[in-house]
Amino acid sequence: MMDEFILTVMRTGSxxxxxxxxxxxxxPIISESMSVLDALIWSRANSxxxxxxxxACRVGMCGTCGVVINxxxxxxxxxxxxxxxxxxxxxxxxxxxxxxxxxxDLVTDPGDFYRxxxxxxxxxxxxxxxxxxxxxxxxxxxxxxxxPHRECIYCGLCxxxxxxxxxxxxFLGPAAFNRAFTLVEDSRDQAAxxxxxxxxxxxxxxxxxxxxxxxxxxxxxxxxxLAVQRLKRRLLVDKLKGIFRFGRRRRVRQTxxx
Amino acid sequence: MDPSTAAPPSVGASGFWQWFLQRVSGLLLIALVxxxxxxxxxxxxxxxxxxxxxxxxxxxIVERRLAQxxxxxxxxxxxxxxLYHGLSGLRSVLLEWGPAARRGDQVSIGLLLLGVVTFxxxxxxxxxxxx
Numbered sequence: 001m002m003d004e005f006i007l008t009v010m011r012t013g014s015x016x017x018x019x020x021x022x023x024x025x026x027x028p029i030i031s032e033s034m035s036v037l038d039a040l041i042w043s044r045a046n047s048x049x050x051x052x053x054x055x056a057c058r059v060g061m062c063g064t065c066g067v068v069i070n071x072x073x074x075x076x077x078x079x080x081x082x083x084x085x086x087x088x089x090x091x092x093x094x095x096x097x098x099x100x101x102x103x104x105d106l107v108t109d110p111g112d113f114y115r116x117x118x119x120x121x122x123x124x125x126x127x128x129x130x131x132x133x134x135x136x137x138x139x140x141x142x143x144x145x146x147x148p149h150r151e152c153i154y155c156g157l158c159x160x161x162x163x164x165x166x167x168x169x170x171f172l173g174p175a176a177f178n179r180a181f182t183l184v185e186d187s188r189d190q191a192a193x194x195x196x197x198x199x200x201x202x203x204x205x206x207x208x209x210x211x212x213x214x215x216x217x218x219x220x221x222x223x224x225x226l227a228v229q230r231l232k233r234r235l236l237v238d239k240l241k242g243i244f245r246f247g248r249r250r251r252v253r254q255t256x257x258x
Numbered sequence: 259m260d261p262s263t264a265a266p267p268s269v270g271a272s273g274f275w276q277w278f279l280q281r282v283s284g285l286l287l288i289a290l291v292x293x294x295x296x297x298x299x300x301x302x303x304x305x306x307x308x309x310x311x312x313x314x315x316x317x318x319i320v321e322r323r324l325a326q327x328x329x330x331x332x333x334x335x336x337x338x339x340x341l342y343h344g345l346s347g348l349r350s351v352l353l354e355w356g357p358a359a360r361r362g363d364q365v366s367i368g369l370l371l372l373g374v375v376t377f378x379x380x381x382x383x384x385x386x387x388x389x
Contacts, residue, residue, distance in 0.1 A: 163353070206273030208351075232277075239274065 063155025127190035158214035
């Protein structure tokens with residue numbers, strides 16, 4: 001096993017030269033379970049204390065340390081150095097998440113990400129006449145359908161990996177669609193209509209090309225693309241029902257009065 | 259699904275109709291291209307094997323077929339659907355590219371005009387066999 005490796009980090013330029021630049025840190029491999037986050041912490045403690053990055057739980061539960069490692073979105077705390085190095089390279093490249101404004105080095109402003117999330121009404125809206133408490137058993141179809149999608153930790157990796165989020169800055173994005181899906185499928189929620197109307201637009205669900213990058217990078221293994229396809233199917237069925245309902249009303253009007 | 263919470267159909271909602279018609283046209287194309295390929299390249303196989311026809315594709319057979327009602331419908335439909343499906347797909351790709359995305363309406367109008375002109379040219383060729 002190697003004794004050390006090169007941690008190459010994209011850093012924000014200075015006031016004199018704001019273009020981002022790559023900066024190399026020579027980092028010792030302390031143990032087999034050393035993670036990229038460990039390497040970043042070591043680099044800040046021993047090489048350059050101005051290196052900026054985010055972290056919190058360090059165990060893959062909070063989603064704070066999301067970055068792009070060797071071109072792929074990952075959580076730094078869950079990405080082992082040993083899995084990123086091989087016989088042909090002793091360097092690991094780390095960049096900030098894509099499609100978000102870079103504040104400094106690896107720290108990004110999640111404002112755009114959360115703005116899209118709030119656009120789909122991300123809170124449960126039970127309605128005024130909800131029966132309390134709602135009884136949804138663990139083995140019910142509804143619960144089993146929603147459960148995998150509720151694991152989302154809002155790390156933003158899917159949003160960064162999404163090809164449509166880049167060219168189209170208004171695209172709501174996979175995390176918003178996933179959250180909307182959990183609520184649209186929830187029988188307690190009464191705001192499905194409003195939520196689906198938000199997603200029914202060019203900036204909404206119809207711009208998803210089902211490229212599956214969001215699903216591939218999700219650290220919780222959420223089948224995000226499946227949620228998107230199910231939402232498309234629901235909207236399609238609603239629209240077709242609306243069209244045929246309109247057709248029936250026209251035939252009724254043409255019926256001669258008695 | 260509770261009908262009271264179902265989203266009402268939004269007439270003219272941008273994105274949905276292109277998505278929907280792209281799939282509908284794709285499915286229709288599978289059928290029509292199959293018919294076209296069979297009639298154009300394989301329907302005379304039995305005659306060729308039996309010796310009553312020299313080659314699989316003969317001009318006078320094609321000429322007679324292109325003047326028949328059913329195949330007029332098939333060929334014009336194929337022309338329209340291929341153009342729609344291809345240009346709609348091209349529009350989707352172009353609108354994912356920043357410089358074109360900022361001129362979305364111009365891209366759409368340009369491709370529409372291209373489609374109309376190409377359809378007219380193809381129809382002119384088909385009409386030669388009908389009129």
